[in-house]
Amino acid sequence: MRYMRRAVRLPLLIIHVALGCLVIGLAVMLDRLSGRPLHHGLARRMQAFWCRSISRLLGVRIQVSGWPLAAPPVLLVANHLSWLDILVVAANWKVSFLSKSEVRSWPGIGMVATGLGTLYIERGQRDASGNAMRAMAQRLREGHRVLFFPEGTTSPGLNLLPFRPRLFQAAIDAGVPVQPITIRYLEADGEPNAVAPFVDDEGLLSHVLRLSAEPGMRAVLEVGEPVDSRGRGRNELALLCREQMMEALNPSEPHEETAPNRATG
Numbered sequence: 001m002r003y004m005r006r007a008v009r010l011p012l013l014i015i016h017v018a019l020g021c022l023v024i025g026l027a028v029m030l031d032r033l034s035g036r037p038l039h040h041g042l043a044r045r046m047q048a049f050w051c052r053s054i055s056r057l058l059g060v061r062i063q064v065s066g067w068p069l070a071a072p073p074v075l076l077v078a079n080h081l082s083w084l085d086i087l088v089v090a091a092n093w094k095v096s097f098l099s100k101s102e103v104r105s106w107p108g109i110g111m112v113a114t115g116l117g118t119l120y121i122e123r124g125q126r127d128a129s130g131n132a133m134r135a136m137a138q139r140l141r142e143g144h145r146v147l148f149f150p151e152g153t154t155s156p157g158l159n160l161l162p163f164r165p166r167l168f169q170a171a172i173d174a175g176v177p178v179q180p181i182t183i184r185y186l187e188a189d190g191e192p193n194a195v196a197p198f199v200d201d202e203g204l205l206s207h208v209l210r211l212s213a214e215p216g217m218r219a220v221l222e223v224g225e226p227v228d229s230r231g232r233g234r235n236e237l238a239l240l241c242r243e244q245m246m247e248a249l250n251p252s253e254p255h256e257e258t259a260p261n262r263a264t265g
Contacts, residue, residue, distance in 0.1 A: 002213040005059075009212040012057055020050040021108035028115030038117045038144065039094035047116055051091035055084075059216030060185075062088050066223035066248070069093055070179050073140040074226065075171040077241050078181040079249075080149035081157040082198040082207075085183055088219040089147065096139050098132060098148035098167070119146070129166045136167065140174035147181075150238060156197045157184065159249065163242055168234035180224035180241040182248035185217050193217040222248040 031041030096117040104110045121132040151161040185196035224244035
């Protein structure tokens, strides 16, 4: 059965990614020619559809629980398990992601990501974090949501890696709140899915092959309470968000899960 799922899903996935890059790329150009603002044109609608359909194709059912996502501008922080994280977040909300600069050069994907407002951190360059933080603050001042992964890398998702507080400064400089989102990939019985995390230097193709054979899983996005950045330092903001995310990963009481609320935009 696993081989059959893989044989059916992989060709569809390849076609879907290729067509998605083409269609979204064209939509980005049309939005620019029409003067439509970032995240408010055809490209964003195509992105949301593309992310939801790829998730469904891979058997990933998305659920959202917790607080409503704050209206923009807001700095969002999330734990990082997989490349799937960007799909399941973008399927629900208009967000500018902070990504590693290598993504910009990926064929097709890089063009689409840049056109959809992705910001990049140039790791290895002098003051890479400072440059990324200033770009994030500017995007926030323009009235958008910006999301970054404060762990800086992926993890199995059972706990949190240490946070890197410097990028929280973007919220302070822009005068906007910070809101945590905790991502979990779960089996039908509520146990963590072991295949979803993209860790240990595994190749992307290898991970896609394993993931395509999975019978299905739930991607649960637990939205935390917004944290006011006024009068707080970046270390305090990081700590307060981390505490909420730890509670979501290891809840003292069961958290009610609800269907995605796409109306939050």
